[in-house]
Amino acid sequence: MKPVLHAALAALVLPLGAASAALADSGQVSIENAWSRASIGTSRPGAAYMEIVNEGDEAVTLTGIKTDIAMMPEIHRSSMNEQGVSSMAPAGHVSIAPGETVALEPGGLHAMLMKLQRPMHEGETFPLTLIFSDGGGVAVDVPVLGIAARGPGN
């Protein structure tokens, strides 16, 4: 992927409030490189990753996710403190500036799929919809890779 863009992205993920003024058009959002890992049964939560591209000229705000594969899907963020201790919490609303991309990627923002309704089998796909503050949704089919997958490329 593009490391420069990546670094820029971290700075662009702002809580709602910073960019809630524009009721932007979620029709201008596209999703790339979606993937997830296979689950072992349904008792453990799953996670899905993707790049969310705002191709419009106004900021958009991601407010949530929907999918029939999990009863409690939610945008989460993993973070690491100075002692190297990892933790995970709901990310709240995520704003994406015009022309920018926000990455849901391992160890950072992720679509957390809690209370799986069925196992995520390698080789299958499942539908997931990103919900934006204008009420619009953007749907994507998420491919399920192996449990040890590192991303769509490898």
Next chain:
Amino acid sequence: MRRRSAFGYGAAAFGAIGLTLFLGWWRVDGPGAPEPMGQRPLPLTAMDFRLTDHQGQLVGPEMLVGRPSMVFFGFTYCPDVCPTTLSDISSWLDMVGEDAERLDIIFITVDPERDTVDAMAEYVGYFHPAIRGWTGPEAQIKRAIEGFRATYEKVAGEDGGYTMNHTASVFLFDAEGRFVSTIDYHEPREFAVPKIRRAMKEKPGGAT
């Protein structure tokens, strides 16, 4: 008169603040400081805990002495960070190649309540075959964590369940059980692989 007593109080207050600051320094940075959290792990030979591996065998830190080792903490209900660490490790091992057979690689769960021996066996089976899973009574996990100077904490999740915060670094030890270095979460392969090679090089009698 008033002025002088005001000065007297001021001096006393100043003295008190000074003493507080001194005590604060003594306890936080000075000789009275507790062992800092980010401190080096003990050598494996100084650790003491009893766990069970994913094949049901009793294990402990002494079993890792004699070969270089790589140890990390996590839990199998972890959707994001832990599978990433396990697949990162798998890819480092692929890069180390055949030499990786000389390494012991241990995943210790911080969630023994859900990570039974069977759960660990199933989980590690999806990653590099050299990775072994250890679990056991909470008190023993705690002793292990203390030896590595790592931390973990159970946190309630919104789904009614719980998740675990935990040290996500990978610890490297040489064949004599001495701590060599850590590989931080998601550290690039270019940095991780040389660290692993270094831990493997510090081998007594070392013909490869």
